[in-house]
Amino acid sequence: MTPPIVYDLLVEGCILIASAHEAPVLDAAIGITGGRFAFVGRAVDLPPGATAAERLTLPGHLCLPGLINVHTHTILSMVRGSAEDMGFAPAYTPGVPQGHMVTEDEAIALARLGACEAMLFGSTLINDTYVHTDLTLPAMADLGLRVFSCNRIHDVDFSGIAHGRWEYDAAAGDRLLEQAEALAQRFHHKPGARTGVQLAAHAPDTCSPAFLRRIAALSRRLDIPVQTHLAQSKVEVAHIRERDGMTPAELLDDVGLLDDGLVAAHCIHVTEGDIARIGRARVNVAHIPKGNATGGTIAPTRALTEAGARLCLATDNMHADMVEVMRWALCMGRIQRGAVEDSWAPEHMLEAATLNGAAAMGMAGELGAIRTGWRADLVLADLRRPHLTPHQDPFGSFLHTGHGRDITHVVVEGEVIVRDGRPVRADLETICREGAAAAAALWARAGTGR
Ligand SMILES: [Zn+2]
Incomplete structure (x- = not known):
């Protein structure tokens, strides 16, 4: 008997649009191993016993390619x-x-x-x-x-x-x-x-x-x-x-x-x-x-x-x-x-x-869609917010009334780099404070007094 599959990361419960022009998959699962997509489809079709080192269970979220x-x-x-x-x-x-x-x-x-x-x-x-x-x-x-x-x-x-x-x-x-x-x-x-x-x-x-x-x-x-x-x-x-x-x-x-x-x-x-x-x-x-x-x-x-x-x-x-x-x-x-x-x-x-x-960017066939074997970049947006409700057509709702700030999670090469709207590797407040200080210094030097 082969041992059950253990993905590095399993994204589940979301509405998946795996690629432009593809229909949404409800209650989807995306398994990622070694920075690449290893499973893309309905959660019910996951291999028996499949599990994961890390899970993102995000019902009501739209999952798109990065x-x-x-x-x-x-x-x-x-x-x-x-x-x-x-x-x-x-x-x-x-x-x-x-x-x-x-x-x-x-x-x-x-x-x-x-x-x-x-x-x-x-x-x-x-x-x-x-x-x-x-x-x-x-x-x-x-x-x-x-x-x-x-x-x-x-x-x-x-x-x-x-x-x-x-x-x-x-x-x-x-x-x-x-x-x-x-x-x-x-x-x-x-x-x-x-x-x-x-x-x-x-x-x-x-x-x-x-x-x-x-x-x-x-x-x-x-x-x-x-x-x-x-x-x-x-x-x-x-x-x-x-x-x-x-x-x-x-x-x-x-x-x-x-x-x-x-x-x-x-x-x-x-x-x-x-x-x-x-x-x-x-x-x-x-x-x-x-x-x-x-x-x-x-x-x-x-x-x-x-x-x-x-x-x-x-x-x-x-x-x-x-x-x-x-x-x-x-x-x-x-x-x-x-x-x-x-x-x-x-x-x-x-x-x-x-x-x-x-x-x-010279990365056709590797990036741009959520496909088995491709590099595991994806984003998840929370569709449960008032301006995205209802979402009969999930991408239609997102495109016409969504914003970047509706995105809650971002995965690159299988790594969660944005979680709950915040960067994982850096401190958001520090980035904003240092950026604002640099801009203020530059405007002062540019002689506008702004
Ligand atoms: Zn330019």
Whole structure:
């Protein structure tokens, strides 16, 4: 007689949506062993006598695959509640704390604040870029979530950008490329680690064409994909037109970066030709609907996806709620067509936030669904709250009225990293206190008195 199975962790009693487009399983059980899903199904179908070292018994909870946020700047939690109303990205806005002002200790405190928020709200993987990433990457990963990160790679002098000066410095660009390569050697897909690196070419206008070609060459040499901001602003488009005589998407194509490995954030100010080009290249579009709408813009996600682009979702900065982002992406797509269509439904937003995000991060077939053999990342949300009651259609209720703060438990690689809405590995109050202190110091130095 074979001995009964003992899972490392058994999640039971919940309503399971194992993958986008799959029907809910009531009274589900998910057995996890060695960081991988070992059983996924109805509790009544568990192997006879199966038991577990640890159990999460959570009736009335919705269990989903972990959410994948493909574009964040956790340190920019420092401009939360202020930069949203300034009309443009913080990096281009005078009077706002800038990356070059952030000290190492401030970077760590703010990155942990942003990563903690993301994790509590159900992101099991974030793709983060900003400054001091050699320190912030491990500091964020210590919280337990998966962290991809990279320093901002550019050869423009950022201190001039907020004042409308694009001055390129090849030596500074070289240093940032070297930093990115060193970061990749330390953190990219190391066995047992939850970390990775995507080369973060900042934007077409903050990188000269020659420098973009060097980033493309490094990407090929290291076999590490590239992420960038693309067609984020009219200023960027105008600058590329003046500098290079083309659109930002044409420039990325010209330098060899526009391909199915690229994660391109925003894609707002694109021409019909750009949309076709981005679609043909099967680019991963990091759609940031809430951030874009806050700034009064909208990305043509319906046309982009119909042209062949892969829709992924992201929060960018100032908040980290991927549940809200799924809802905003659904609505923004419907506004583009003035209609509710079967091809743009809640399950497509879940697909974008899970399976598509996993593919964009080079982890297709390992992350993005709760499937036997896949890496054991999942989130659980309490549906028993008034705003989620009733839940005839559990995911419908969650998508239309849920929030990140409804998530109570988060599991990454089989480890419970959020329990009852609190981080397991770190003290929440300390993270908030240190993040707030860092932001206050930066705003004071930025000269706004805020
Ligand atoms: Zn961004």
